[in-house]
Amino acid sequence: MVSAADNEPQLTIKAHQGENPTIALDAMGGEAMPAAAIDGALRATAAGAKVLLVGDEKVLRAELAKRSGGAGSGLEIAHAGDVISMDDHAADVRRRRDSSVMVSMQLVKDGRAAAAVSLGHSGATMAAALLVLGRLKGVERPAILANVPTGDGFAALLDAGANTDAKPSYLQQFAVLGSAFVASVWGRQNPKVGLMSIGEEPHKGNELTRAAHELLAATPGINFHGNIEGRDVFTGVVDVIVTDGFTGNVILKLAEGEARALFSWVRQALQSDLRSRLGGLLAGPALRRIAQRVDPAEYGAQPLLGIDGYAFIGHGSADAVAVASAIRTATTALQAHALERTKEALAAVG
Amino acid sequence: MVSAADNEPQLTIKAHQGENPTIALDAMGGEAMPAAAIDGALRATAAGAKVLLVGDEKVLRAELAKRSGGAGSGLEIAHAGDVISMDDHAADVRRRRDSSVMVSMQLVKDGRAAAAVSLGHSGATMAAALLVLGRLKGVERPAILANVPTGDGFAALLDAGANTDAKPSYLQQFAVLGSAFVASVWGRQNPKVGLMSIGEEPHKGNELTRAAHELLAATPGINFHGNIEGRDVFTGVVDVIVTDGFTGNVILKLAEGEARALFSWVRQALQSDLRSRLGGLLAGPALRRIAQRVDPAEYGAQPLLGIDGYAFIGHGSADAVAVASAIRTATTALQAHALERTKEALAAVG
Numbered sequence: 001m002v003s004a005a006d007n008e009p010q011l012t013i014k015a016h017q018g019e020n021p022t023i024a025l026d027a028m029g030g031e032a033m034p035a036a037a038i039d040g041a042l043r044a045t046a047a048g049a050k051v052l053l054v055g056d057e058k059v060l061r062a063e064l065a066k067r068s069g070g071a072g073s074g075l076e077i078a079h080a081g082d083v084i085s086m087d088d089h090a091a092d093v094r095r096r097r098d099s100s101v102m103v104s105m106q107l108v109k110d111g112r113a114a115a116a117v118s119l120g121h122s123g124a125t126m127a128a129a130l131l132v133l134g135r136l137k138g139v140e141r142p143a144i145l146a147n148v149p150t151g152d153g154f155a156a157l158l159d160a161g162a163n164t165d166a167k168p169s170y171l172q173q174f175a176v177l178g179s180a181f182v183a184s185v186w187g188r189q190n191p192k193v194g195l196m197s198i199g200e201e202p203h204k205g206n207e208l209t210r211a212a213h214e215l216l217a218a219t220p221g222i223n224f225h226g227n228i229e230g231r232d233v234f235t236g237v238v239d240v241i242v243t244d245g246f247t248g249n250v251i252l253k254l255a256e257g258e259a260r261a262l263f264s265w266v267r268q269a270l271q272s273d274l275r276s277r278l279g280g281l282l283a284g285p286a287l288r289r290i291a292q293r294v295d296p297a298e299y300g301a302q303p304l305l306g307i308d309g310y311a312f313i314g315h316g317s318a319d320a321v322a323v324a325s326a327i328r329t330a331t332t333a334l335q336a337h338a339l340e341r342t343k344e345a346l347a348a349v350g
Numbered sequence: 351m352v353s354a355a356d357n358e359p360q361l362t363i364k365a366h367q368g369e370n371p372t373i374a375l376d377a378m379g380g381e382a383m384p385a386a387a388i389d390g391a392l393r394a395t396a397a398g399a400k401v402l403l404v405g406d407e408k409v410l411r412a413e414l415a416k417r418s419g420g421a422g423s424g425l426e427i428a429h430a431g432d433v434i435s436m437d438d439h440a441a442d443v444r445r446r447r448d449s450s451v452m453v454s455m456q457l458v459k460d461g462r463a464a465a466a467v468s469l470g471h472s473g474a475t476m477a478a479a480l481l482v483l484g485r486l487k488g489v490e491r492p493a494i495l496a497n498v499p500t501g502d503g504f505a506a507l508l509d510a511g512a513n514t515d516a517k518p519s520y521l522q523q524f525a526v527l528g529s530a531f532v533a534s535v536w537g538r539q540n541p542k543v544g545l546m547s548i549g550e551e552p553h554k555g556n557e558l559t560r561a562a563h564e565l566l567a568a569t570p571g572i573n574f575h576g577n578i579e580g581r582d583v584f585t586g587v588v589d590v591i592v593t594d595g596f597t598g599n600v601i602l603k604l605a606e607g608e609a610r611a612l613f614s615w616v617r618q619a620l621q622s623d624l625r626s627r628l629g630g631l632l633a634g635p636a637l638r639r640i641a642q643r644v645d646p647a648e649y650g651a652q653p654l655l656g657i658d659g660y661a662f663i664g665h666g667s668a669d670a671v672a673v674a675s676a677i678r679t680a681t682t683a684l685q686a687h688a689l690e691r692t693k694e695a696l697a698a699v700g
Contacts, residue, residue: 151611161548164556198511198599206514206596230603234611246556247600249548253580254601258608261501261584262640266616269636279633286619286626290612 020050021114021334023327024107028055028083028100029120031317037119038063040323042073049327052113053077054104078107083120086316090123093131101125105132108309115310115330117301119318125311126162126304133309138346140167142306143174143245144313145181146252149294150236156182156191157233157241160302161249168211171195171242172219176345177305178240179222184341185303185333186239194228194238196247202227208244216242221348259294263287300325303333305342310334370400371464371684373677374457377405378433378450379470381667387469388413390673392423399677402463403427404454428457433470436666440473443481451475455482458659465660465680467651469668475661476512476654483659488696490517492656493524493595494663495531496602499644500586506532506541507583507591510652511599518561521545521592522569523696527655528590529572530695534686535653536589544578544588546597552577558594566592571698609644613637650675653683655692660684 023044027037034055041051053060057079064075080103082096093102104116105128118125126142135142143159158174159166175193182191195213197205202213204227216224225238233241233251243251266287270280280287300322301312310333314326373394377387384405391401403410407429414425430453432446443452454466455478468475476492485492493509508524509516525543532541545563547555552563554577566574575588583591583601593601616637620630630637650672651662660683664676 151615164548196600198514198596198603206594209596229607230600230605231607231610233604234607244556246548246559247597250546250580250597250601251604253548254583254604255580255608257579257581257584258605259612260581262609262612262644265501265640265643266637269640270633272636276633276636279629279631279636281629283620283626283629283633286622286629287616290615290619293615294612 020048020331022050022052022112023330024052024054024078024104024113024116025323025327026055026100026104026116026118026120026125027053027060028080029118029124030314031086032319033119034060034063036318036320036323038067038075039320040318040327041075042067042069043320043324044327045073045075047324047328049331051075051327052107054080054107055083055100056081078103078112080104084124086121088121088124090121090127093124093128099124099128101128102132105129105309105311108311109133114334115312117312117314117326117330119314119316119323119326122161122313122316125313129304129307129309129311133307133311136306136308136343136346138349139173139177139306141170141173142304143170143177145178145303145305146248147302148233148241148252148255150234152236155233155236155239155241156186157243157248157251158305159243159245159248160252161245162304163245165246166208166244168208168215171208171212171244172215173306173346174242175216175219175222175224175240176349177342178242180342180345181303181305181333181338182239184336184338188239190223191239192223192225192237193240193242194225194232196230196241196243196251197227198229200227200229212242219349221345255294259291263291301329303329303338308339310339370398370681372400372402372462373680374402374404374428374454374463374466375673375677376450376454376466376468376470376475377403377410378430379468379474380664382669383469384410384413386668386670386673388417388425389670390668390677391425392417392419393670393674394677395423395425397674397678399681401425401677402457404430404457405433405450406431428453428462430454434474436471438471438474440471440477443474443478449474449478451478452482455479455659455661458661459483464684465662467662467664467676467680469664469666469673469676472511472663472666475663479654479657479659479661483657483661486656486658486693486696488699489523489527489656491520491523492654493520493527495528495653495655496598497652498583498591498602498605500584502586505583505586505589505591506536507593507598507601508655509593509595509598510602511595512654513595514599515596516558516594518558518565521558521562521594522565523656524592525566525569525572525574525590526695526699527692528592530692531653531655531683531688532589534688534691535683538589540573541589542573542575542587543590543592544575544582546580546591546593546601547577548579550577550579562592569699571695605644609641613641651679653679653688660689
């Protein structure tokens with residue numbers, strides 16, 4: 001079986017027990033929680049990661065006890081009496097300090113964990129990170145970085161949805177944040193930055209992209225490739241795709257929806273007659289590998305960039321494999337000193 | 351062979367010689383012109399359409415003479431001494447009245463043709479249509495309508511790229527324009543309208559979509575479904591997708607790019623080992639039908655809605671099949687009295 005983590009770029013660093021930093025895992029927020037969080041944490045722990053489960057202690061202890069090896073796994077629990085559900089408002093975190101996502105961030109703030117990971121309400125996770133950990137100097141708005149599959153790896157897209165109305169200066173900061181992360185964590189030297197627009201020429205686009213293009217072209221320390229178009233997203237022509245959170249979120253959900261639609265049409269077509277049916281049986285494993293590759297639920301965690309600390313958001317439908325992959329992503333980012341590299345990059349822009 | 355036209359929704363009306371209105375075809379603008387225009391026009395004429403070629407008369411006569419049956423095809427030519435190339439600015443049409451796209455629009459204005467079709471510079475085609483034919487009453491900005499493949503047909507997306515910065519009132523008008531076209535030309539009763547956003551709830555989205563949602567909910571005569579997300583584009587949950595031209599253009603180019611990327615990965619995967627290779631051979635025809643279905647070059651022509659006349663834009667890389675399909679789309683829209691239906695719909699909104 002090809003696990004999600006194996007697909008991730010540059011995530012081959014093996015975690016070793018004792019050496020690794022503690023990851024606070026919000027074990028309550030998300031569709032399949034806490035079961036997927038616990039199974040994922042056990043999986044990651046077995047691979048050497050250090051995980052601190054955050055949530056209702058009674059519930060988590062009972063779930064752990066159900067699993068063979070669960071009680072003796074060394075998994076610690078930090079109690080949080082509340083949970084932000086998918087139907088709540090992001091701003092609710094302000095008055096719900098005992099929610100699992102807020103407690104996770106507070107553990108990082110207090111130095112009891114090195115990073116926080118949540119698979120729950122992404123708006124609430126961003127709000128909690130901002131509230132507890134704050135913004136980095138030089139950053140007006142933090143952004144969510146998402147992975148987009150390309151021919152031979154991934155590209156980073158930001159903002160994936162945190163800022164629906166952006167100013168040109170936000171996009172400039174996204175470029176710096178994304179470049180620092182991709183260079184340090186993915187190990188890509190001098191990553192190419194593309195500005196999502198609707199034509200290659202600098203004057204093509206909307207008011208936002210035209211102004212952002214000028215800013216990006218004048219930004220020191222980034223490798224600005226210029227405008228890219230929707231058709232360039234999957235070709236890997238750039239390493240970092242910069243866009244506002246509205247467009248970024250539309251892109252990610254469209255990409256996910258199109259992949260699902262195409263593969264469902266492929267499945268139907270492979271049932272259409274005997275010849276196609278036989279072909280489908282033979283080619284099935286190869287086709288499934290591609291379907292898996294383009295499934296965003298497989299990618300693990302998206303970093304919140306511009307936050308003064310390590311915070312990650314996973315897909316709400318994450319299963320145990322995705323949770324383990326999210327923990328691995330957080331561990332890798334810590335080992336790569338992504339935050340320090342980001343601060344240096346921001347300081348260089350001035 | 352499955353032709354592009356066969357894939358189009360409700361385009362089964364056969365054109366009959368003598369009864370059909372004349373389509374002015376810009377035979378010069380586009381990548382494969384004038385060859386593809388002439389071959390496409392001959393194809394459409396053979397099917398009963400009436401085409402007036404617009405372009406350099408000497409060049410077109412010479413090209414026609416090369417083809418068997420070309421000279422005796424009954425294809426008429428209207429001379430235009432200039433052509434707007436892909437590198438020109440849209441606004442150039444203002445001072446280049448002799449360009450093939452401007453002459454095509456003028457033929458419609460003068461009543462010598464009932465509709466104009468261009469496969470060239472889409473910005474210039476829109477500019478020429480606006481300059482010569484003007485806007486409909488109640489329309490601030492015309493929009494380009496594009497077809498998006500869904501499970502069992504197509505959805506209409508507008509704006510596909512004419513207005514990169516939109517106001518909420520533009521989106522309201524797009525909803526009315528798109529609904530009238532889809533109802534009259536595609537024959538869909540009471541078509542469902544979705545507003546492209548990043549969450550189903552009315553308050554999700556950016557400033558533009560939040561304001562547009564309120565307007566759309568209060569617009570008489572349209573069937574407003576509410577917000578849709580990127581993942582809903584291909585499911586056919588709505589008939590008309592309303593969005594600004596920047597987002598619309600990103601969506602269309604992304605959809606095109608992802609389909610190409612996925613099918614190229616599928617092709618690679620089907621070469622990976624003997625078993626997959628054999629499967630690919632057997633399933634090939636079924637897979638190719640899907641690849642063709644999602645190729646936008648196959649769709650023919652996109653109407654310019656909100657223009658006081660019939661004007662259509664085709665894909666710049668159109669071949670003869672796509673040109674013939676574009677002519678068929680224009681003929682069908684005329685037969686369906688799309689413009690009259692649109693005027694009635696706009697009047698009802700007030």
